[in-house]
Amino acid sequence: xxxxxxxxxxxxxxxxxxxxxxxxxxxxxxxxxxxxxxxxxxxxxxxxxxxxxxxxxxxxxxxxxxxxxxxxxxxxxxxxxxxxxxxxxxxxxxxxxxxxxxxxxxxxxxxxxxxxxxxxxxxxxxxxxxxxxxxxxxxxxxxxxxxxxxxxxxxxxxxxxxxxxxxxxxxxxxxxxxxxxxxxxxxxxxxxxxxxxxxxxxxxxxxxxxxxxxxxxxxxxxxxxxxxxxxxxxxxxxxxxxxxxxxxxxxxxxxxxxxxxxxxxxxxxxxxxxxxxxxxxxxxxxxxxxxxxxxxxxxxxxxxxxxxxxxxxxxxxxxxxxxxxxxxxxxxxxxxxxx
Amino acid sequence: xxxxxxxxxxxxxxxxxxxxxxxxxxxxxxxxxxxxxxxxxxxxxxxxxxxxxxxxxxxxxxxxxxxxxxxxxxxxxxxxxxxxxxxxxxxxxxxxxxxxxxxxxxxxxxxxxxxxxxxxxxxxxxxxxxxxxxxxxxxxxxxxxxxxxxxxxxxxxxxxxxxxxxxxxxxxxxxxxxxxxxxxxxxxxxxxxxxxxxxxxxxxxxxxxxxxxxxxxxxxxxxxxxxxxxxxxxxxxxxxxxxxxxxxxxxxxxxxxxxxxxxxxxxxxxxxxxxxxxxxxxxxxxxxxxxxxxxxxxxxxxxxxxxxxxxxxxxxxxxxxxxxxxxxxxxxxxxxxxxxxxxxxxxxxxxxxxxxxxxxxxxxxxxxxxxxxxxxxxxxxxxxxxxxxxxxxxxxxxxxxxxxxxxxxxxxxxxxxxxxxxxxxxxxxxxxxxxxxxxxxxxxxxxxxxxxxxxxxxxxxxxxxxxxxxxxxxxxxxxxxxxxxxxxxxxxxxxxxxxxxxxxxxxxxxxxxxxxxxxxxxxxxxxxxxxxxxxxxxxxxxxxx
Numbered sequence: 001x002x003x004x005x006x007x008x009x010x011x012x013x014x015x016x017x018x019x020x021x022x023x024x025x026x027x028x029x030x031x032x033x034x035x036x037x038x039x040x041x042x043x044x045x046x047x048x049x050x051x052x053x054x055x056x057x058x059x060x061x062x063x064x065x066x067x068x069x070x071x072x073x074x075x076x077x078x079x080x081x082x083x084x085x086x087x088x089x090x091x092x093x094x095x096x097x098x099x100x101x102x103x104x105x106x107x108x109x110x111x112x113x114x115x116x117x118x119x120x121x122x123x124x125x126x127x128x129x130x131x132x133x134x135x136x137x138x139x140x141x142x143x144x145x146x147x148x149x150x151x152x153x154x155x156x157x158x159x160x161x162x163x164x165x166x167x168x169x170x171x172x173x174x175x176x177x178x179x180x181x182x183x184x185x186x187x188x189x190x191x192x193x194x195x196x197x198x199x200x201x202x203x204x205x206x207x208x209x210x211x212x213x214x215x216x217x218x219x220x221x222x223x224x225x226x227x228x229x230x231x232x233x234x235x236x237x238x239x240x241x242x243x244x245x246x247x248x249x250x251x252x253x254x255x256x257x258x259x260x261x262x263x264x265x266x267x268x269x270x271x272x273x274x275x276x277x278x279x280x281x282x283x284x285x286x287x288x289x290x291x292x293x294x295x296x297x298x299x300x301x302x303x304x305x306x307x308x309x310x311x312x313x314x315x316x317x318x319x320x321x322x323x324x325x326x327x328x329x330x331x332x333x334x335x336x337x338x339x
Numbered sequence: 340x341x342x343x344x345x346x347x348x349x350x351x352x353x354x355x356x357x358x359x360x361x362x363x364x365x366x367x368x369x370x371x372x373x374x375x376x377x378x379x380x381x382x383x384x385x386x387x388x389x390x391x392x393x394x395x396x397x398x399x400x401x402x403x404x405x406x407x408x409x410x411x412x413x414x415x416x417x418x419x420x421x422x423x424x425x426x427x428x429x430x431x432x433x434x435x436x437x438x439x440x441x442x443x444x445x446x447x448x449x450x451x452x453x454x455x456x457x458x459x460x461x462x463x464x465x466x467x468x469x470x471x472x473x474x475x476x477x478x479x480x481x482x483x484x485x486x487x488x489x490x491x492x493x494x495x496x497x498x499x500x501x502x503x504x505x506x507x508x509x510x511x512x513x514x515x516x517x518x519x520x521x522x523x524x525x526x527x528x529x530x531x532x533x534x535x536x537x538x539x540x541x542x543x544x545x546x547x548x549x550x551x552x553x554x555x556x557x558x559x560x561x562x563x564x565x566x567x568x569x570x571x572x573x574x575x576x577x578x579x580x581x582x583x584x585x586x587x588x589x590x591x592x593x594x595x596x597x598x599x600x601x602x603x604x605x606x607x608x609x610x611x612x613x614x615x616x617x618x619x620x621x622x623x624x625x626x627x628x629x630x631x632x633x634x635x636x637x638x639x640x641x642x643x644x645x646x647x648x649x650x651x652x653x654x655x656x657x658x659x660x661x662x663x664x665x666x667x668x669x670x671x672x673x674x675x676x677x678x679x680x681x682x683x684x685x686x687x688x689x690x691x692x693x694x695x696x697x698x699x700x701x702x703x704x705x706x707x708x709x710x711x712x713x714x715x716x717x718x719x720x721x722x723x724x725x726x727x728x729x730x731x732x733x734x735x736x737x738x739x740x741x742x743x744x745x746x747x748x749x750x751x752x753x754x755x756x757x758x759x760x761x762x763x764x765x766x767x768x769x770x771x772x773x774x775x776x777x778x779x780x781x782x783x784x785x786x787x788x789x790x791x792x793x794x795x796x797x798x799x800x801x802x803x804x805x806x807x808x809x810x811x812x813x814x815x816x817x818x819x820x821x822x823x824x825x826x827x828x829x830x831x832x833x834x835x836x837x838x839x840x841x842x843x844x845x846x847x848x849x850x851x852x853x854x855x856x857x858x859x860x861x862x863x864x865x866x867x868x869x870x871x872x873x874x875x876x877x878x879x880x881x882x883x884x
Contacts, residue, residue, distance in 0.1 A: 276815035
């Protein structure tokens with residue numbers, strides 16, 4: 001015991017002198033600061049604990065429609081020419097690109113670049129059609145011309161082998177591949193389509209030009225202009241077929257294009273929408289264009305597949321929603337024949 | 340005389356080849372040239388390091404009695420090694436360079452005397468010759484399993500499937516807050532960085548690979564081991580190093596030790612990479628030396644020099660001994676028959692083992708596939724993954740298509756272009772015959788056949804429209820055909836909808852239907868390997884159209 005006490009005494013002697021009052025206060029202040037900080041942060045964080053819910057999607061109907069003009073037809077059909085000539089004539093008949101694209105506009109062109117196929121296989125929009133539309137946009141004074149699509153097959157292959165990437169770059173347009181990080185959740189405001197991720201370039205455009213290609217499709221008979229809007233969506237698109245007519249109308253009611261030019265230079269008559277064999281392709285050397293997307297689809301479905309509007313319920317549903325007129329005979333239509 | 344500059348030149352060479360290797364690996368991906376159209380091919384010579392690899396060439400020759408395209412280039416390394424020794428390991432091999440770099444970091448386990456002791460020759464360094472012998476005997480029995488340990492296979496597999504995807508994820512995670520910043524300057528910086536990185540090192544899409552974590556960690560463990568023992572991998576395991584060591588026995592270049600000036604200061608041992616006894620008093624071990632020139636550079640008395648045509652006592656053979664030689668031969672001779680006595684190859688083949696297009700029949704495939712993972716790295720849909728047990732134990736880390744993650748792109752043949760050994764024989768999009776040159780060849784290449792699970796399929800089981808599978812089917816005429824049927828829904832209403840069916844004579848087994856099926860986690864249409872064109876013994880139909 002005695003030895004232990006001695007040791008303790010020895011230890012006490014070796015200790016440095018006690019803290020000064022000033023040092024003790026500073027130490028308390030530091031500890032107090034840390035404690036207050038931790039407490040404050042914890043309180044603040046505990047008030048911000050919410051079950052994660054998606055951010056409120058913007059209601060963002062995109063209406064790029066061009067006002068109708070009694071001088072010009074609502075629908076034009078041009079036949080018997082090469083792709084560039086067809087586009088030139090169609091736009092001329094519709095009143096020229098200046099009617100649709102203004103000075104300093106950001107124009108997004110939406111061809112169909114869904115599949116890894118060559119132009120001859122007619123599963124994607126003809127690259128010459130895309131190139132000519134880009135040229136016309138520049139001529140009308142556009143600030144930026146963007147070509148993009150959300151492909152089904154591997155996008156790098158689709159953009160490359162469709163010839164559209166090369167053709168668009170040659171005309172000086174920006175080509176944007178569907179980057180998985182470039183989507184924004186948007187409220188489409190549809191009956192079946194509510195909140196969906198939409199590819200951002202389509203949301204930020206001043207003008208949107210729809211450049212579909214007419215193809216066979218097993219589920220509804222033909223894939224035409226409105227079906228091209230599937231390609232602005234991300235997410236789990238493979239569910240749309242379950243209610244294909246309503247989803248087509250919902251999309252058409254969300255994205256209203258400035259003008260639509262339907263590529264019918266080559267059309268895919270069978271095994272669509274992918275094709276692959278040249279035996280499935282018919283060369284029609286035709287361009288159907290206009291400002292009424294419903295009439296456009298109705299006309300092309302009848303012309304190449306002999307499908308009446310009752311076979312394509314989405315046409316009637318779209319008309320009921322005020323997106324256009326099914327009975328194209330009642331509209332001013334202009335037919336032109338090139339050479 | 341100034342200290343030797345050779346270590347500096349070696350370092351420059353190492354850095355050059357490491358950067359070259361990484362650049363080629365990063366370019367082992369789909370990067371179409373802007374402005375062009377038509378078929379897509381790789382522009383960079385991405386197989387370069389495999390073509391330089393004499394081990395791959397030798398195993399390929401033993402197993403297939405021929406040399407696949409490009410492997411003749413391995414003479415570029417083999418012949419100079421005959422004359423000069425293992426310069427490849429010290430100056431070129433990127434696996435060696437990484438080991439070298441990590442092994443040079445200061446470590447508690449390797450200080451002063453310990454470091455000197457650890458760099459003396461050890462008997463366990465003969466392990467690599469046992470591995471080599473076993474691998475070559477296995478190749479004679481028709482298995483390219485040596486690819487598990489070939490340094491380039493190891494590198495490409497670990498980087499391509501584990502470390503690069505992880506790097507990709509890290510970079511994207513770091514960029515995301517910048518790109519979504521509300522501060523315009525930060526946002527612009529993030530977007531610019533993203534664009535620049537996208538064109539150089541980032542993948543187009545974040546890749547994910549089965550076993551990526553395991554493969555990445557295995558590699559990091561090997562690197563960490565070299566912190567304890569310098570170049571543990573090169574000294575003890577690497578079968579390519581063993582091969583080069585074995586053929587360097589007649590080389591005319593060697594280490595000249597001047598006994599007159601050497602005072603046994605041990606400095607040469609401090610940085611010795613090979614563990615080949617450069618120190619005076621004992622014979623130099625030729626097959627272990629990596630020609631790194633560190634001993635020459637660190638000798639204060641200039642008593643070490645590499646010279647041609649010396650006449651000095653040295654150990655030229657791998658010091659294997661009869662017993663270890665027999666161990667290696669026996670291991671190789673036993674392992675392949677044992678693996679083949681198991682189920683896997685030939686018997687009870689896994690239904691989901693879908694080999695890439697152009698792959699040879701399974702026994703020829705396994706005799707060539709070195710599990711390097713080049714095909715998996717290059718696949719634009721990251722559809723190819725390393726097997727775990729699907730191809731049997733023997734087929735570990737060989738490629739299999741996982742359609743749920745990615746299908747086989749109809750005009751793409753990049754996996755067959757990068758395969759260094761011909762396990763996936765080089766084909767053209769036309770040979771593949773799915774969408775290029777349709778109808779111009781007798782038969783397309785088939786990977787398997789699709790089947791429906793009618794209990795999960797929407798039109799079959801749930802009175803709901805769908806046929807997305809039919810939409811995606813890439814062949815013409817489509818292998819999926821639809822039939823209208825009247826079904827009753829839960830409310831008792833009669834609905835007419837289209838139900839899909841497969842025509843097995845047209846199906847090529849690409850997996851696009853399985854990929855596109857909305858029932859993602861267990862698709863209602865799925866591909867199994869039956870009917871794959873590479874295997875005459877695995878067919879359904881008597882006659883395919």
